[in-house]
Amino acid sequence: MGGSGDDERPGASAQEADGKDLFRLGTQRDDVELRRYEYPWPEPGTRAEKRARRHVLYWWALTVVSGITAAVVYLAWPWQYVPPGGGGHTWYVLYTPVLGLSIGVALVSFAFGFIVLVKRFFPEEQAVQQRHDAEHSPAEDRATLAATAAEAANASGLRRRSVFTRAAGLGVGALGTGLGVTILGGVVHNPWDTTGLNESAKDTLWRTGWKPVAGETVYLRADSGDPHEVILVRPEDLGAPGIMSVVPFRESERDNPEMLSKARHRADNPATLLRLPPRTEVAPKAGREGMNVGDFYAYSRVCTHLGCPVTMYEGRTDRLFCPCHQSMFDLREHAKPIFGPATRALPQLPIDLDESGYFVATGDFTAPIGPSFWELEP
Amino acid sequence: MSQRRSTSGTAAGKLFDVVDERFPSAGTMRHQVNKVFQKHWSFLLGEVALYSFFVLLLSGTYLAWFFDPSMEKVTYDGSYTMLRGIEMSRAYESTLDISFEVRGGLLARQIHHWAALVFVAAIVTHMGRIFFTGAFRKPREVNWVIGVLLLTIAIMEGFTGYSLPDDLLSGTGLRITSGIVLSIPVVGTWLHWLVFGGEYAGEEIIPRLFTIHILLLPGLLLALIGVHLAIVWYQKHTQFPGRVSRESNAVGVRVLPGFAAKSGSLFTAVTGLLAAMGGLLQINPIWNYGPYKPSHVSAGSQPDWYLIWVDGAARLWPAWEIPLVDYRIPAVMWPTVITPTLLVGAALCYPWIDRALTKDYRRHNILERPRDAPVRTGLGAMVITFVLVLLASGVNDILAHVLEISLNGLLWAGRIGIVFLPLAAYLLTYHVCRALQRDDRKVLEEGMETGIIRRYPHGHMVDVHQPLATSDGEAKPLPYAGTPVPKKANDLGLAGSPVPGGLLRPDPPPDRERERGEDGETSSGDTS
Numbered sequence: 001m002g003g004s005g006d007d008e009r010p011g012a013s014a015q016e017a018d019g020k021d022l023f024r025l026g027t028q029r030d031d032v033e034l035r036r037y038e039y040p041w042p043e044p045g046t047r048a049e050k051r052a053r054r055h056v057l058y059w060w061a062l063t064v065v066s067g068i069t070a071a072v073v074y075l076a077w078p079w080q081y082v083p084p085g086g087g088g089h090t091w092y093v094l095y096t097p098v099l100g101l102s103i104g105v106a107l108v109s110f111a112f113g114f115i116v117l118v119k120r121f122f123p124e125e126q127a128v129q130q131r132h133d134a135e136h137s138p139a140e141d142r143a144t145l146a147a148t149a150a151e152a153a154n155a156s157g158l159r160r161r162s163v164f165t166r167a168a169g170l171g172v173g174a175l176g177t178g179l180g181v182t183i184l185g186g187v188v189h190n191p192w193d194t195t196g197l198n199e200s201a202k203d204t205l206w207r208t209g210w211k212p213v214a215g216e217t218v219y220l221r222a223d224s225g226d227p228h229e230v231i232l233v234r235p236e237d238l239g240a241p242g243i244m245s246v247v248p249f250r251e252s253e254r255d256n257p258e259m260l261s262k263a264r265h266r267a268d269n270p271a272t273l274l275r276l277p278p279r280t281e282v283a284p285k286a287g288r289e290g291m292n293v294g295d296f297y298a299y300s301r302v303c304t305h306l307g308c309p310v311t312m313y314e315g316r317t318d319r320l321f322c323p324c325h326q327s328m329f330d331l332r333e334h335a336k337p338i339f340g341p342a343t344r345a346l347p348q349l350p351i352d353l354d355e356s357g358y359f360v361a362t363g364d365f366t367a368p369i370g371p372s373f374w375e376l377e378p
Numbered sequence: 379m380s381q382r383r384s385t386s387g388t389a390a391g392k393l394f395d396v397v398d399e400r401f402p403s404a405g406t407m408r409h410q411v412n413k414v415f416q417k418h419w420s421f422l423l424g425e426v427a428l429y430s431f432f433v434l435l436l437s438g439t440y441l442a443w444f445f446d447p448s449m450e451k452v453t454y455d456g457s458y459t460m461l462r463g464i465e466m467s468r469a470y471e472s473t474l475d476i477s478f479e480v481r482g483g484l485l486a487r488q489i490h491h492w493a494a495l496v497f498v499a500a501i502v503t504h505m506g507r508i509f510f511t512g513a514f515r516k517p518r519e520v521n522w523v524i525g526v527l528l529l530t531i532a533i534m535e536g537f538t539g540y541s542l543p544d545d546l547l548s549g550t551g552l553r554i555t556s557g558i559v560l561s562i563p564v565v566g567t568w569l570h571w572l573v574f575g576g577e578y579a580g581e582e583i584i585p586r587l588f589t590i591h592i593l594l595l596p597g598l599l600l601a602l603i604g605v606h607l608a609i610v611w612y613q614k615h616t617q618f619p620g621r622v623s624r625e626s627n628a629v630g631v632r633v634l635p636g637f638a639a640k641s642g643s644l645f646t647a648v649t650g651l652l653a654a655m656g657g658l659l660q661i662n663p664i665w666n667y668g669p670y671k672p673s674h675v676s677a678g679s680q681p682d683w684y685l686i687w688v689d690g691a692a693r694l695w696p697a698w699e700i701p702l703v704d705y706r707i708p709a710v711m712w713p714t715v716i717t718p719t720l721l722v723g724a725a726l727c728y729p730w731i732d733r734a735l736t737k738d739y740r741r742h743n744i745l746e747r748p749r750d751a752p753v754r755t756g757l758g759a760m761v762i763t764f765v766l767v768l769l770a771s772g773v774n775d776i777l778a779h780v781l782e783i784s785l786n787g788l789l790w791a792g793r794i795g796i797v798f799l800p801l802a803a804y805l806l807t808y809h810v811c812r813a814l815q816r817d818d819r820k821v822l823e824e825g826m827e828t829g830i831i832r833r834y835p836h837g838h839m840v841d842v843h844q845p846l847a848t849s850d851g852e853a854k855p856l857p858y859a860g861t862p863v864p865k866k867a868n869d870l871g872l873a874g875s876p877v878p879g880g881l882l883r884p885d886p887p888p889d890r891e892r893e894r895g896e897d898g899e900t901s902s903g904d905t906s
Contacts, residue, residue, distance in 0.1 A: 029405075030412040032632065035622065047885045048878050074482060081457040081478045096484045100657010103485075107650025114643040122636055129414035129628045131614055131743065133517075189571040204577055205567070223673050227465040245673045261451060261465060267553070267578045270673035301673055306557035306692060306710060307578070308550055309675045323677040324550065325693045326775065326785060339786060341692060343699040343709050370578075371557030372708035374566050378701030 027127070036126040052120040059113030063106050070102040205373060208268040208300075209248045210349060211364040220273060220298070220351065220359040221249035227261040230254060232358045233273065235296060241315030242275040245301060248361065268369050270301035270309060271349045273359065276318060276331060285334050288366070291350035293359070298349035299335045300369040303327060305342040307370045320346065344372060411634040416615045420507045422644055427500035428603065429648040430493045437490040438592065444480055446472040447542060447588035449581040458665055466544075466669035469584050473543040473664055489656030494536045496652060498684040501529045509728075509758050511745040513616045515738070519729035521609045526725045528602050531595055533684050538591035540662065540682055544584055547662075549670025550679050553578060554692075561708035562715055579672070616745050619860035625743050678776055687765045690772030691717050694792045721761070747860060749818075752811035756804040763803035767795045818863040822846065823855040826865060 027034060041049045077099070082092045136142065157164045192201035203211075210218055222231040223245040230249060238244055247269045253259040263269060276282070276295045291297075299320070301309045308324035318331040319338070327342030329335040335346035347365035354360045368376055398404055415421075448468035454461045456471070458478050476483040505525060508514050514522035541548045541555075556578040559570045575582035614628050622629045631637050667676070680686055691713035700707040724731070733739065735753060748755040770777065771792035778785035825843035833839045844867070845853035864870050877884045 026408050027412055027632075030409050032412050032414060047880070051880055079481050081459075083459045096482075096488070097657045099482060100485050100489070100653050100655070104650045104652075104654025104657060107646050107653060109650075111643040111645075111647035111650060114639060114646070118636060118639045118643070122639065125631045125636055126622070127414045127630060127632050128622055129412075129614075131626055131628055133626070133741065133743065135741070184572075187572050187575070188568070189576060191567045191571045225464070247673070264671065264673070265451075267672040307553040308679070309673050311673075311675055312677075323675055323775065324554065324679055325689070326789060337697060340789070341695055341697055341709065341713075343697040371560050371710065372699060372706060373560040373570075374563050374705050374707070376706055377704055378699070378706045 031130040031132070033128045034125065035128055036124060038124045040120060040122075040124065052116070055120070056113050056117045059109045059116060062109040063113065066102045066106040066109065070099060070106055073099050073102055205370075205376070206368045208364055208369060209263060209266050210269070210271070210361050212361075213250075216250050216252060217354065218361045219249040219251075219354075220246040220271070220361060221263070223247050223264060223270065227264055228257045230260065234357050234359070235275075235293065235353070238273065238275045238296075240275045240295060241277045241313065241318075243313040244273045245309075245311075246271050246273045246298070246359075267307075268300075268302065271298050271365075272301045272310065272313075272320070273298045273351075274313065274320075274331065277315060280318060281332060283333050288334055288348060290352075291348055291362075291366075293351055293353055296351065296359070297331065298351045298359075298361070299329075299346040300349065300365050302370045303342060304337070304344040304346060304370065304372065305340070310346065411632065411638075413611075413614075413633050414628045414630045415633060415637040416617055416628070416630045418618060421615060422641075423500055423504035423507055425641060425644055426648055427497055427504055428607075429645045430497035430500055430652065431599065431603065432645070433493040433649055433652050434490060434497060435596065437486050437493060438596070440486050441476060441483075441490055442592055444472060444476045444483060445469070445542065445588075447585045448472075449544070449584055461665060461668070464669065467584070469542060469544040470664070470669045473545070477665060485653075485656050487656075488659070488661050489652050491540070491661045492655045492659065493652045494539060495661075495683060496648075496655075498529070498532050498536060501525075501532055502684075505529060506758070506762075510748040510755060511616070511618075512732075512742065512751055512754065513745055514729050515732065515742045516729075517613060517741050518609075518616070521606060521613070522729050523726055524602055524606045524609070526722065528599065528606065529725075530722055531598055531602070535591065535595040535599065536682055536684060538587045538595065541587050542584060542591060543662075543664050544670050545664035546667040546670050546674055546676065547664070547679055549579070549672075550675050551681055552583060553672070554689075557710060558714045561711040563705070563707050563711065566708075579670075614743070616743055618745050618747075623744060625741070628743075678779075680773060680776075683769075686772035687768035688714055688718055688772075690768035690770065690774075690792070693774065693789065694768070694771050694796055696793070721765075724761075744860070747862075749811040749814040750860060752808045752815075755811050756808040759807035760800040760804040764796065764800040767792060767799055771796075817865075818858060821863050821865060822858055825853060826867065826869075828867070 024034075043049075073095070077095050078088055078091045079095045080092065082089045137145075153159050158168065159165065191204055194201055194203075198204065212218060220233045222233055222237075224231055232249065233244065233246060247263045247266075249260075249263065253263065274297050276297065278295060280295060282292075282297075299310075301311070303310050303322040303324065305322065305325055305327050308322050310320045310322045310327075310329065312321040312323055313319075314321060320329040320331060320335060321327075322329075322340070322342070325341050327340035328338050329342070329346050330338045333345075334348060337343065337345060344367070347367040347369050349365055350362040351359050352362050446468050450468045451465055452468050452471050454464050454466055454471055454474065456462070456474055456478055458474060461474065473487075476487055478484075480486075508522065508525065537551075537555075541552050556570060556574060559573055560566045562569060570578075573583070573586075574580045575586075615630075617623045617629055620629065668674070681689055692710060695709060695713035697709055698712075699709045732754060736751075748758075771789070774788040774792060775785060777783070778788050825845035828842045828844050830842040831839055832842055843853075846864070847854045847856055867873065879885045
């Protein structure tokens with residue numbers, strides 16, 4: 001800190017005076033005019049200067065303190081997770097804030113000290129530099145550059161519309177296409193490919209895990225917390241009005257943890273089993289007869305707007321509500337959208353009861369689930 | 379702090395000799411450190427963005443050591459008791475591990491997330507400064523275009539970042555993205571298969587986003603930031619009109635020492651502020667959200683702030699699906715694909731739109747005050763209002779809940795507001811600008827209001843104005859110079875300045891100080 005003054009002591013060496021002249025010469029060479037360049041504190045050792053100096057040093061003292069604090073906190077503070085209620089939970093909760101705060105204060109106080117130093121001890125400067133902007137390059141440079149380019153084109157035979165130029169263009173185009181196909185080829189997949197597992201092109205967006213396979217019964221399985229637990233659903237499991245998230249289950253999957261887990265994670269599987277209040281009048285719809293079991297209806301849980309799960313059920317008005325973009329579906333009209341941005345009704349899952357009284361799905365959804373897409377027939 | 383200009387003798391001088399004998403560049407280097415930079419605070423907004431980006435690179439590198447983008451299903455067995463035994467992806471588990479098992483890892487995560495929010499916010503604010511002062515005009519159109527690209531890529535970088543943890547919130551965001559991709563006519567399905575590797579969600583998307591997030595987009599950002607800064611350096615900053623400022627000069631401080639010291643301090647301060655925010659302000663507590671599961675969602679699911687407006691647009695757009703023989707154009711394409719594309723496209727083209735509106739083809743190094751370009755300022759206010767209405771609509775479920783008003787009503791308010799409010803904002807801003815212009819001209823012609831009202835014997839009252847300039851005792855109208863016009867006597871410093879002093883007592887006058895006989899140990903010189 002004392003350094004700034006030492007070199008400027010009255011009667012400094014001739015070399016220093018030379019330095020000042022050279023500095024001025026440098027600014028002149030760079031077309032910089034120092035309109036104002038004044039050292040602060042022309043009067044040495046005033047109260048104001050000492051105060052300014054203390055101001056800088058206080059900030060940096062804070063830097064030292066909080067820097068050390070950060071290191072100590074990082075190393076010594078109990079940082080391992082303690083559940084709420086356990087002894088030391090508060091200490092754990094405070095670890096990140098205290099660490100962040102001490103690092104932050106160390107950095108910010110260092111910056112503040114430096115800014116005070118700049119503002120109070122650096123010379124007050126107003127420099128003016130000439131831009132030397134030109135409207136464009138000198139005419140001669142432009143003309144000679146254009147001529148050089150033209151000569152290069154001439155010399156190489158790559159003139160406009162020459163055979164070489166056309167052939168080279170074609171070559172570059174073909175090369176680009178080849179490279180592009182090679183690079184992109186690896187990630188392009190045909191959605192309508194039927195050579196693999198899919199039996200038909202519609203096995204992708206039109207079909208879900210509820211699709212009947214080889215006549216095996218598809219049960220409604222409650223979507224519980226345990227990925228491997230199988231809870232089948234009976235009418236008495238759901239009060240009215242009630243709502244339950246269900247996924248498909250087949251007996252062949254019972255001892256297959258991977259398949260049981262997959263049924264919960266496949267994004268087009270989730271369905272909502274609903275029990276409407278007794279005597280709810282649902283408007284009849286052609287083709288939907290027999291898809292419900294009394295007051296029990298099942299619909300796709302995936303919103304037809306942008307795919308969020310439609311999780312909220314207003315029992316009083318028989319409406320389903322999507323929490324993402326606020327589409328509302330009227331259950332008295334087979335989940336027709338009545339408010340918000342959704343355009344299509346939630347597809348219905350046809351359900352029935354098996355001989356033991358468990359819910360089963362008698363087919364896949366009535367329409368593709370989730371957001372609309374180009375190939376979906378209106 | 380050393381004032382030493384001679385390079386010989388010292389260690390630094392020797393090092394300089396070693397370098398200069400191999401790369402003779404003293405003249406170029408002197409020219410660079412003597413370069414004059416603007417002093418106005420608004421020129422630091424872009425630097426805040428740059429320094430947030432540095433923090434993002436550093437904290438992101440740290441996080442990448444611990445994060446694993448794998449979609450492999452695992453059962454959690456870490457120290458966060460609430461999630462033990464829950465099935466989740468390895469990506470989510472490793473994010474939990476960063477939060478609970480890595481010492482200081484949660485701080486790093488939160489700093490990274492906050493830095494991303496501040497990064498985009500600083501870019502947007504910086505862009506506002508450039509826009510409203512006309513700094514994008516010739517010869518700086520290209521740098522404006524690069525800036526718009528930087529903003530777009532920064533938003534994409536933010537999205538790919540917050541989608542990585544595979545928690546319930548980010549999975550919902552990806553589900554929505556999947557719907558948006560599917561909504562593109564003709565190629566939507568193919569594009570979806572290209573991006574997701576099949577039907578949503580698949581196992582490929584998060585590892586791919588990881589590569590894009592840590593390699594592709596940061597590389598692009600770094601390269602474009604390099605070009606952006608090089609162009610600023612080459613073309614020099616613009617400047618506000620002033621007594622000294624001309625089209626032909628640059629007024630400010632030289633790089634060494636003033637600008638470099640301030641800029642370095644700003645870097646330190648931004649880093650410190652982000653560290654403190656990362657510690658004190660909890661952000662994205664993924665352990666509360668739980669792992670992603672397609673049948674779950676929580677109310678109040680919003681993206682990070684810079685994408686809420688797209689979500690808002692998706693909420694407002696009516697259910698207009700267009701049937702096309704055997705095909706359909708999904709309604710969500712308009713708000714989520716077309717609207718953002720048009721907005722970014724308009725921003726990219728704006729320098730040329732402005733040129734067409736103003737018929738101004740000249741070069742400009744001197745900025746305009748927003749009030750002096752009412753159409754441009756009005757258009758800016760219009761776009762800001764448009765985005766703000768969408769942003770408010772993106773959080774309308776939270777607004778409805780907190781303010782206890784009808785959600786349906788808010789949705790309709792947004793639908794009506796998006797049509798009329800931007801227009802109203804344009805008209806209002808335009809007229810406010812014109813009024814401010816007239817106010818400035820009036821002061822220049824008639825003088826400042828003094829607050830003195832003189833009443834004549836016959837009852838007539840006149841409020842007395844102080845002319846800003848006089849010639850032979852007559853008020854002389856001044857031309858408008860594009861600078862702020864003093865409106866009160868205090869604006870000219872006529873009220874004087876406070877006496878210097880400490881907290882408790884004022885400093886003695888300078889002559890008294892001298893009498894105390896200082897030893898001159900720490901004098902300073904004035905070279906001018």
